[in-house]
Amino acid sequence: MSFDDSDVPEPRMPYAAPGLPYPRILVKVSGEALMGPEPFGLHPPTVAAIARDLVAARALGCEVAVVVGGGNILRGARVAGEDLDRATADHMGMLATVMNGLALEQAIEKAGAPARTLSAVPMPTVCEPYARQPALRHLRRGRIVLLAGGTGNPYFTTDTGAVLRAAELDCDAVLKATNVDGVYTADPKTDPSATRYDRLTHDQALAYDLKVMDAAAFALAREAALPIIVFSIREPGAIVRAATGSGRVTVVAP
Numbered sequence: 194m195s196f197d198d199s200d201v202p203e204p205r206m207p208y209a210a211p212g213l214p215y216p217r218i219l220v221k222v223s224g225e226a227l228m229g230p231e232p233f234g235l236h237p238p239t240v241a242a243i244a245r246d247l248v249a250a251r252a253l254g255c256e257v258a259v260v261v262g263g264g265n266i267l268r269g270a271r272v273a274g275e276d277l278d279r280a281t282a283d284h285m286g287m288l289a290t291v292m293n294g295l296a297l298e299q300a301i302e303k304a305g306a307p308a309r310t311l312s313a314v315p316m317p318t319v320c321e322p323y324a325r326q327p328a329l330r331h332l333r334r335g336r337i338v339l340l341a342g343g344t345g346n347p348y349f350t351t352d353t354g355a356v357l358r359a360a361e362l363d364c365d366a367v368l369k370a371t372n373v374d375g376v377y378t379a380d381p382k383t384d385p386s387a388t389r390y391d392r393l394t395h396d397q398a399l400a401y402d403l404k405v406m407d408a409a410a411f412a413l414a415r416e417a418a419l420p421i422i423v424f425s426i427r428e429p430g431a432i433v434r435a436a437t438g439s440g441r442v443t444v445v446a447p
Contacts, residue, residue, distance in 0.1 A: 214438040215366040217256040219359035224265035244300035246432040257334040260340045263289025280378035294341035295380035308337040313345030352410040360417040370426035375443035393445045420446035
């Protein structure tokens with residue numbers, strides 16, 4: 194299967210809203226977000242809703258990349274143990290992210306926008322292998338780019354992979370979609386006294402050992418001076434609001 198379309202004329206991107214704070218964004222969507230109310234796998238209405246929100250962000254003029262997790266199918270660190278070594282378990286988790294990427298790609302195209310899945314684990318009969326220049330070309334052509342397969346290496350989370358891809362694709366921000374509306378001092382689901390941060394620095398996020406992303410992701414974002422916008426994916430239009438600098442979010446920035 195060939196994915197080379199370098200001779201295809203460049204389509205025009207949608208009109209960009211004036212003052213768009215983040216013209217090129219990377220959205221990190223966990224596998225768990227794709228489950229919706231289901232205990233496992235994919236919930237098609239939830240996948241479709243997330244796809245519509247991504248398409249709406251593109252309609253503003255944002256160039257949109259998405260890193261998908263695989264925890265709704267298999268999380269490598271969780272299944273590794275005596276009978277399954279961590280590297281093998283992590284590679285299994287990478288395959289789960291490709292399945293999620295393909296599902297989200299189809300939902301995005303049904304919602305009216307072009308999309309491409311690129312995998313850091315090469316599987317050319319299924320999707321395009323990840324490389325920086327083709328990914329940038331897809332973004333410039335207005336396609337929503339689904340980045341699957343993590344970093345292609347074990348022992349790295351998809352959060353770290355998201356920040357890595359955002360840095361190498363010259364994104365203006367990482368939008369970290371979660372189940373809560375920002376970063377809290379503790380888990381608000383179990384601690385009623387937890388308070389939400391409106392803004393943090395990368396150094397503070399590391400010093401406070403906040404669990405919304407792993408330390409490697411925060412450290413890489415600090416080095417690349419990448420802001421991380423943490424928001425809840427549960428509300429319709431949440432991605433658009435985060436991309437336009439509005440809504441209830443926590444901003445982690447230099």
